[in-house]
Amino acid sequence: xxxxxxxxxxxxxxxxxxxxxxxxxxxxxxxxxxxxxxxxxxxxxxxxxxxxxxxxxxxxxxxxxxxxxxxxxxxxxxxxxxxxxxxxxxxxxxxxxxxxxxxxxxxxxxxxxxxxxxxxxxxxxxxxxxxxxxxxxxxxxxxxxxxxxxxxxxxxxxxxxxxxx
Amino acid sequence: xxxxxxxxxxxxxxxxxxxxxxxxxxxxxxxxxxxxxxxxxxxxxxxxxxxxxxxxxxxxxxxxxxxxxxxxxxxxxxxxxxxxxxxxxxxxxxxxxxxxxxxxxxxxxxxxxxxxxxxxxxxxxxxxxxxxxxxxxxxxxxxxxxxxxxxxxxxxxxxxxxxxxxxxxxxxxxxxxxxxxxxxxxxxxxxxxxxxxxxxxxxxxxxxxxxxxxxxxxxxxxxxxxxxxxxxxxxxxxxxxxxxxxxxxxxxxxxxxxxxxxxxxxxxxxxxxxxxxxxxxxxxxxxxxxxxxxxxxxxxxxxxxxxxxxxxxxxxxxxxxxxxxxxxxxxxxxxxxxxxxxxxxxxxxxxxxxxxxxxxxxxxxxxxxxxxxxxxxxxxxxxxxxxxxxxxxxxxxxxxxxxxxxxxxxxxxxxxxxxxxxxxxxxxxxxxxxxxxxxxxxxxxxxxxxxxxxxxxxxxxxxxxxxxxxxxxxxxxxxxxxxxxxxxxxxxxxxxxxxxxxxxxxxxxxxxxxxxxxxxxxxxxxxxxxxxxxxxxxxxxxxxxxxxxxxxxxxxxxxxxxxxxxxxxxxxxxxxxxxxxxxxxxxxxxxxxxxxxxxxxxxxxxxxxxxxxxxxxxxxxxxxxxx
Numbered sequence: 001x002x003x004x005x006x007x008x009x010x011x012x013x014x015x016x017x018x019x020x021x022x023x024x025x026x027x028x029x030x031x032x033x034x035x036x037x038x039x040x041x042x043x044x045x046x047x048x049x050x051x052x053x054x055x056x057x058x059x060x061x062x063x064x065x066x067x068x069x070x071x072x073x074x075x076x077x078x079x080x081x082x083x084x085x086x087x088x089x090x091x092x093x094x095x096x097x098x099x100x101x102x103x104x105x106x107x108x109x110x111x112x113x114x115x116x117x118x119x120x121x122x123x124x125x126x127x128x129x130x131x132x133x134x135x136x137x138x139x140x141x142x143x144x145x146x147x148x149x150x151x152x153x154x155x156x157x158x159x160x161x162x163x164x165x
Numbered sequence: 166x167x168x169x170x171x172x173x174x175x176x177x178x179x180x181x182x183x184x185x186x187x188x189x190x191x192x193x194x195x196x197x198x199x200x201x202x203x204x205x206x207x208x209x210x211x212x213x214x215x216x217x218x219x220x221x222x223x224x225x226x227x228x229x230x231x232x233x234x235x236x237x238x239x240x241x242x243x244x245x246x247x248x249x250x251x252x253x254x255x256x257x258x259x260x261x262x263x264x265x266x267x268x269x270x271x272x273x274x275x276x277x278x279x280x281x282x283x284x285x286x287x288x289x290x291x292x293x294x295x296x297x298x299x300x301x302x303x304x305x306x307x308x309x310x311x312x313x314x315x316x317x318x319x320x321x322x323x324x325x326x327x328x329x330x331x332x333x334x335x336x337x338x339x340x341x342x343x344x345x346x347x348x349x350x351x352x353x354x355x356x357x358x359x360x361x362x363x364x365x366x367x368x369x370x371x372x373x374x375x376x377x378x379x380x381x382x383x384x385x386x387x388x389x390x391x392x393x394x395x396x397x398x399x400x401x402x403x404x405x406x407x408x409x410x411x412x413x414x415x416x417x418x419x420x421x422x423x424x425x426x427x428x429x430x431x432x433x434x435x436x437x438x439x440x441x442x443x444x445x446x447x448x449x450x451x452x453x454x455x456x457x458x459x460x461x462x463x464x465x466x467x468x469x470x471x472x473x474x475x476x477x478x479x480x481x482x483x484x485x486x487x488x489x490x491x492x493x494x495x496x497x498x499x500x501x502x503x504x505x506x507x508x509x510x511x512x513x514x515x516x517x518x519x520x521x522x523x524x525x526x527x528x529x530x531x532x533x534x535x536x537x538x539x540x541x542x543x544x545x546x547x548x549x550x551x552x553x554x555x556x557x558x559x560x561x562x563x564x565x566x567x568x569x570x571x572x573x574x575x576x577x578x579x580x581x582x583x584x585x586x587x588x589x590x591x592x593x594x595x596x597x598x599x600x601x602x603x604x605x606x607x608x609x610x611x612x613x614x615x616x617x618x619x620x621x622x623x624x625x626x627x628x629x630x631x632x633x634x635x636x637x638x639x640x641x642x643x644x645x646x647x648x649x650x651x652x653x654x655x656x657x658x659x660x661x662x663x664x665x666x667x668x669x670x671x672x673x674x675x676x677x678x679x680x681x682x683x684x685x686x687x688x689x690x691x692x693x694x695x696x697x698x699x700x701x702x703x704x705x706x707x708x709x710x711x712x713x714x715x716x717x718x719x720x721x722x723x724x725x726x727x728x729x730x731x732x733x734x735x736x737x738x739x740x741x742x743x744x745x746x747x748x749x750x751x752x753x754x755x756x757x758x759x760x761x762x763x764x765x766x767x768x769x770x771x772x773x774x775x776x777x778x779x780x781x782x783x784x785x786x787x788x789x790x791x792x
Contacts, residue, residue, distance in 0.1 A: 043294040048210060133722060139720075142210045145690075148682060
């Protein structure tokens with residue numbers, strides 16, 4: 001079990017060669033093996049959602065998935081949200097909206113909320129406010145009382161729909 | 166608990182005003198409440214952790230850690246390890262929430278630094294959520310037994326209180342195990358005008374986790390106590406909850422409380438009236454009657470409170486603590502490009518302090534905030550300070566920034582006056598320029614900065630543009646009224662919050678969006694205190710709540726929309742006219758929610774004097790009534 005195995009993770013479009021025990025979870029692999037420390041760990045038992053990333057477009061608790069299980073799938077983390085251009089990074093509409101609406105305070109839960117919201121809005125651009133609140137209740141924030149997170153995600157949803165037209 | 170102590174009471178405070186007995190004798194009613202608050206955890210989303218790195222060349226250790234008080238931590242570590250502070254650097258970078266839990270010197274950090282020096286290497290300690298529940302500090306395990314004397318007009322005459330706080334096995338450093346009982350003793354009178362007060366406040370050691378400050382410290386519970394008392398008394402007198410508060414809130418300022426605290430100007434009555442108006446109490450009562458006919462139980466609860474904030478060393482010295490925190494220092498320099506770097510002793514962990522301090526400095530120097538950089542959380546780069554706690558950072562560090570910016574502005578104006586051939590008193594700093602008032606004669610501040618460093622021969626005094634300032638105020642009182650409308654499902658004991666209104670006054674709003682954010686987050690933690698969160702041990706002292714499946718912080722589904730109405734009383738207690746606002750949300754919300762639950766269940770005649778009011782506790786009371 002503890003013998004390292006070799007596998008490849010595709011994260012934000014880039015391949016990472018990993019050599020790690022089969023039990024290494026995806027969150028630890030992203031942080032330790034890929035050096036992508038934007039994914040945070042708040043509980044390591046699948047409740048707080050701070051470690052949420054997208055695996056083939058679906059939100060996943062990276063602390064509850066073995067890294068090796070993500071082999072052959074597309075992993076997206078917060079580092080892959082902004083668009084990289086010659087003129088510098090352009091924030092994703094969700095990142096921009098969190099900034100403008102003060103959707104974060106300490107910022108520890110933010111990557112998880114951003115990825116959760118990105119996954120949901122990409123799959124269901126017309127999601128209702130009630131359903132959105134229900135989905136966002138799968139992650140915990142200790143600072144904001146969720147008020148401005150909801151505002152920011154709703155604003156980003158509108159912006160993403162506008163751009164899709 | 167400890168061999169050295171004769172008793173498990175390890176801290177005790179008491180006071181008694183001379184007219185207490187006479188007040189109880191002439192009372193028309195004596196109302197008693199016996200309040201219990203269960204143990205809670207601040208539960209920052211990022212648990213504690215640190216990385217200690219030994220540097221062979223310098224013999225120094227750099228400790229990077231998730232803490233609120235880097236300078237204090239360094240002093241405590243150096244004392245504990247018998248090493249010079251100069252050989253230790255503490256860095257608190259972006260901290261993932263703290264709420265008081267991260268202002269302690271924990272033994273884990275001492276071991277970490279000791280190991281780094283002994284092994285001459287770098288190593289990290291990162292706790293998991295289980296360890297955070299088990300060994301980081303807890304809070305709010307308190308009981309308040311209160312007798313209150315009222316006259317025939319329902320005016321409060323006197324309070325006689327017995328306060329007991331379970332402070333756990335050890336005292337925390339630096340605030341000590343006195344932080345909860347002694348604050349409760351001084352601040353129980355809250356926003357109410359009464360003259361006679363007796364209190365015995367005790368901290369009792371037990372074989373449980375250490376207590377430490379958590380957002381609001383004792384005030385969520387003492388406010389819960391006073392507000393349950395007001396509603397209980399209102400019922401006894403047959404008057405409305407708003408009316409009994411109207412009769413008892415402080416109206417004249419400055420006001421000296423029965424415990425001797427001096428309150429500056431506030432808007433106690435105005436926030437109560439604003440919250441009641443926002444709710445439209447008469448309309449709600451009609452809705453409540455209609456709902457009851459359909460078997461739905463709605464309730465309305467109010468909570469008025471004052472929040473002592475932004476207090477400096479004189480206030481802490483009065484508590485007779487060995488370590489007296491309070492002041493803040495800022496070292497400010499304008500560089501030759503005209504940008505400003507302010508190094509602060511305060512240490513934010515998500516409150517937006519870099520933004521708000523930059524606003525204050527920008528206002529003082531006539532610059533845009535983009536030209537201000539705030540450096541914090543690094544003992545090598547910042548002046549000694551006390552970090553972040555007690556709704557102090559914007560008030561105290563903001564005051565120091567204002568003073569330093571004023572001093573720097575004077576230096577800039579003095580240089581400009583020579584170049585513009587005008588009196589320094591006629592120079593104003595606006596839009597990045599030093600300008601002669603009422604004229605178009607002006608020079609860019611960036612140009613002045615360049616001259617101050619590179620043509621110092623043209624400048625009087627020392628070369629460059631550097632100033633530092635320290636601010637150490639006596640403190641100020643913010644105030645607010647919260648109002649909650651809840652619906653209780655009598656079949657399940659579930660509580661849903663239908664509306665939550667905050668009418669608050671924290672003086673000038675330096676940044677309204679950030680103030681709202683502080684209120685939102687505080688209210689969510691207060692709702693948690695009222696309904697959900699409880700640290701439990703079994704009879705053998707094993708912790709039962711070791712995961713987020715056992716300990717239940719609210720999610721987006723439980724926290725309602727929070728409506729905020731701002732008042733801005735301009736008091737002279739602080740030089741920025743801003744008051745502290747970090748804790749108020751958490752202080753006021755629990756009482757408003759529980760008062761609303763009691764109101765909702767008034768047809769059954771059940772009362773709650775304990776929190777959290779969980780579904781199990783609601784069903785238990787309703788079953789008792791059925792039987």
